[in-house]
Amino acid sequence: SYKLHYRSTISHNALGKPHHRGMAVYSSELWDEIRGKLSMFPGGSVNLVKQESGIAVLTVNNPDRMNAFSGTMMLELQDRVSQLENWKEGKGLIVHGAGGTFCSGSDLNAVRAISNPQDGMKMCMFMQDTLTRLLRLPLISVALVEGRALGGGAELTTACDFRLMTPSSEIQFVHKHMGLVPGWGGAARLVRIVGSQGALKLLAAALKVDSALAERIGLSDGVVATGAGTALAEAEHWLGDFTRGPAPVIQAIKKVALSGRERPLEDALRKEKEVFGTVWGGSANLEALARKSKHK
Ligand SMILES: CCCC(=O)SCCNC(=O)CCNC(=O)[C@H](O)C(C)(C)COP(=O)(O)OP(=O)(O)OC[C@H]1O[C@@H](n2cnc3c(N)ncnc32)[C@H](O)[C@@H]1OP(=O)(O)O
DSSP states (O other): OOBBOSSSSSSOTTTEEEEESOOOBBOOHHHHHHHHHHHTTEEEEEEEEEEETTTEEEEEEEEGGGOOOOOOOOOHHHHHHHHTTTOOOOOOEEEEEEGGBBOOOOOOHHEEEEEEEEHHHHHHHHHHHHHHHHHHSEEEEEEESSEEEEEEEHHHHHSEEEEOOOOOEEEEEEGGGGGGEEEEEEEEHHHHHHHHHHHHHHHTTEEEHHHHHHHHHHOOOOOOOSTTHHEEEEEHHHHHHOOOOHHHHHHHHHHHHHHHHSHHHHHHHHHHHHHHHHHSSSSSHHHHHTOOOOOO
16 A cells, blocks of 8 residues: 655655755655666656746656656656656746647557556555645646647646647546546646546547637646747746746745645645745835835
8 A cells, every 4th residue: 555645844855866856746765666667668758948047947858659648758757747846946837748739648558568467556656645745835826738738748738837728729538538538647736626526528529629628728828829939938028927027026926726625624724834834024115115116
């Protein structure tokens, strides 16, 4: 049986080094074994560029396989999340795919090779843990969906605070067609985004959700234009409205919104007090008081 712990303060990155800002779901005792298994399925990469603006771009890069996740990409994703957990200057994150499409889920070649229940459970736990930590980053995150987001790719979109789509893009939880249910935490998160009725419909019909439907049901937060570099530039512009300001304040806003979303009320109130204490009397607060700001 696997140990669950929801409030870890110490977890490990892909290289096995401990870090202290983690928000892991499972105990890291089993990670060495899981890492060994995943490292047997190479291909593609997960690239991270941290920009001076405080917005980082994470690229799922395996275009020959429609950006499907190989085993080593799962390891790299965990490592990138660890780097972002420790990025003090960070404010925002855009997650997108290379070559004009988002992600087609797990690499079916790897899936075929590890189709036994034990390995499936390990992969499931590993990705649940990584994507939970992604969602809990103190950064405002947006998934930019161009082309297709299928299966685990659709689940990845739900591990961001927001989703933006190009007009012809689609999100589809195809799991039912594969004889599966989401296993990367996508069902639990989808219910929180579109409600239980909406999630049940999307999962049970394996509905192709285009950009118009996604916006109508609250799965998408807006449409951006297609074109080489255009969608990414538009996503950065969109995110800029939410990340303007000092990093400690933006990170504090994400933390209070996150605790309100995840914790019972009294616990969330305590967390809000704790975060409030980190910005009250801080430099941004004192500068605003000195400016005698008016909010007309
Ligand atoms: C808990 C996680 C659950 C999961 O994620 S299960 C995986 C769910 N995903 C899938 O089933 C995706 C299956 N693929 C497709 O439906 C189609 O390939 C897709 C993405 C709609 C793209 O269609 P097209 O534009 O017609 O392109 P295509 O089929 O020729 O694909 C181009 C090359 O990419 C490959 N590919 C696409 N998705 C893949 C995947 N998930 N794993 C491994 N390889 C994958 C595809 O086999 C093809 O390769 P090749 O050119 O035949 O060598």
